[in-house]
Amino acid sequence: MGIMKLALISMFLSSLLFSTASHAYLAPRTLLHSLSKSSTNGNRSLTTKELWFNQTLDHYSPYDHRKFQQRYYEFLDYFRMPDGPIFLKICGESSCNGIANDYISVLAKKFEAAVVSLEHRYYGKSSPFKSTTTENLRYLSSKQALFDLAAFRQYYQESLNLKLNRTGVENPWFVFGVSYSGALSAWFRLKFPHLTCGSLASSAVVLAVYDYTEFDQQIGESAGAECKAALQETTHLVEGRLASDKKAVKALFDAAELDIDGDFLYFLADAAAIAFQYGNPDKLCSPLVQAKKNGEDLVEAYANYVKQYYVGSFGVSIQTYDQKHLKDATLNENTGDRLWWFQVCTEVAYFQVAPSDDGIRSSQVNTKYHLDLCKKVFGEGIYPEVDATNLYYGGTNIAGSKIVFTNGSQDPWRHASKQTSSPDMPSFVISCDNCGHGTDMRGCPQSPFNIEGNSEHCSSPDAVEKVRHQIIENMDLWLSECQDSGRSSM
Template sequence: MYKVKLLLVFIFSTLNAQISQIKYSLETKYIEVPLDHFAYIEEPNVFQLRYLINAEHYDEMGPIFIYTGGKGDISVQAQNAGFMFDIASTFKALLVFIEHRYYGESLPFGDTSFSSLKHLKYLSTSQALADVAYVTKYLKTTFSEIEELQPTVVVFGESYGGMLAAWLRMKYPYLVTGTIASSAPIFDFPGLTECNTFYEKITDVYNKYGGQKCVEMIQRGWDIIAAALSKKKIGKDVLSELKICSKIESTKDVEKVLNWLQNILVTLAMANYNYPTNLYTPLPAYPVKVFCEKLTPYNEINNNSFIHHYSRALDFYTNYTGNNLCNNINYINEDLTEFAWNYQKCTELISPRCSTENDMFVTKPWNYEKYAHDCNARFGVKNVRPDWATLAYGGEDLKYYSNIVFSNGDMEPWLTSSVVDNITNSIFSINIPDTTNQVDLRQYNPADNNYVTETRNFHIRTIMQWLDGEN
């Protein structure tokens, strides 16, 4: 059925799209799922999990393409997964986007979901995977109770959602025929990836797109910012330049500012697409280049000028609307998404991070004891499990699995903790030159390079083989 050679089907099916105007049509649905998929003693509790559907091109012979939501609102993620929409007509596929519990509207306890550890304890990868499996089984059996007549399912995901997509194929292979996992750092755990690689890769991005001078200014600037903020009497001009909402009263507050600035620089690297995007916030093409071009014309680096120029260089990110009166230094985004994500990072998604003299950030070693202490202080988590993900999902030992494509941009930070080599004849890795994360799952854009197009065509051919029963 799918053996026809359509190597350029993706190109031809999307050339006429109005790229900048597309807003995909999605129907919102809810399904009751168990609060705890693994409880047998307590009375079963349920909550409403949100999922989105597009059946524009679906017919009864087509597959179901499922997108595993990661951290954040599924409606935003769906609008940035244009590749699935672009190929839906070719495969006559039903598109389904499943929201991750505790994100978006899928809050098990409503407004009190984040009020206590008792409520938060149901936020885990195992529960989230079971949610997707539950919805997938429901969708398949809705079409037919006879297994042989049920639609084939292919799963897509990016970043953390890409990790879940890969793990879903590993844990529930009878439900999922294959997975496209884009920018999925499934090795980003203790013992699998060195703690220094992430920030070194970020530095490589700034070197390539901003130049060595930009990297040097960022490196030297940390001391200037820290010194200005550490003075007993912080001048109003310093706080005004950085537009910080809260007072700077302690060393911990200074550290918060530095972490806030560092997180912004990381986000710019993550979103360093070669065309304007609205994934994290509205950003121009090559935001790293834009930032560095705004910063580097000023040769003199001192307390009087650097903070002013640095703040102005970041303004296109921190104040893109022009209406932001001040910046919250606790989170990049002022919502519960980061709170939920930080909880997950304190329970089972432990990612070692350290910065050294080989990158452009403040030198900071990885200290597991401090990390565990901070998690306990913030969330009351007393059992931080650094080895859980490796034990649960197999770590680097992937040879027992099949039908997964791992794709990565060669200039994305997650490359250092992703699958970068073919594991078997059905566990593939594709590294896409001159691109950042999850670019292959985004919609077609005239600015896409040939490597992105080739990667998408590889995905199409591979999905065709999966649907035809080839391994």
């Protein structure tokens, strides 16, 4: 997921990956960017051919019958006609430019499945309006998005039946998602169990969290003692320089445009978190620990990492962190930043704040900073209804069935996911040094992109493959039960 800006990095690895984010983008503040911005070179995508569906704008109004065009994709190369399963891969909090060739292609081949993927409302080319004013964003929510998926699923099944000259037949459907879209996958099974045989909820941030201190704590655990100490010292040094010469320290990071100190400090915190979130801890820790041992300037060493990796290789735009940019309601390629923050500020929060002691990120990026951002960007009265979200979906006490939850041991988002198994909802944590966000679907590390989620570069490939085997066992069972009953669900 991409604040998980599921966290708002809609510009995530645009030259290498697919949609947020999302996750997010779910990259931290930008939630959990879902590694979803698309590249069409090589075989990184199964398809990039755009298709369109006429979607209802407000599923909950009996009077509003407006529609908008929603983008989707289909991949049929492995589909066993006419009765093969259909995999619905949910796009999350960023532009969805195709179906990424990650581990879902391996699963589609194994189960002889079709793969379809629907772009999340408002993101990418699926915007109902020509601007993203706060008023226009009132139909942007996970609830509306889930209903979108249900309506699309019915449309696609009926269209397939029409092509095959049959009526009333249901193929077995299985739903997939990572990060915020992983939460949507679990919630879809919860709210529409009759429309799917089961769901894979990878790194699924199903728990809305107001003060998400566990995020920062996990970064410290994932970093290890030496790297954690170096990161903490770097944060204190940056705070000191902000107090004495903020222009100079911001210029060192090529981030002079970030006038608000909190925006700048959030940018620096995300830059560290992303190394663990997407399975590249050595990119951060090796140079920083070495600089500390050599008595070098830690702030300069960290600035080099941020500029070369986070902004350079990873492709994050600094303006993502600029509240002036987030207030811009015009539609453009970076609109996803504003859209995800709206979801953060109304539904899920995921406010990444430092714990009361032994934190890594600056304590200046606190709850007040987040609430002020929500108010400045979207107006008075905008704040996250966290309790209502968890009441509606159940948080980590979600009472669904036939959902597989998976998480990476080093992923700071895993504490907002369901990590304990319950009947008919198995949960697996993949343990290895570079097992991050969505490792089961993407492999490690996730930058650069791994074709078919190749796990050979994971520090423990066997751990990844073991969880994948368990995913397949559950899918096999649940799809078989669907086919035996002649229905899409049990």
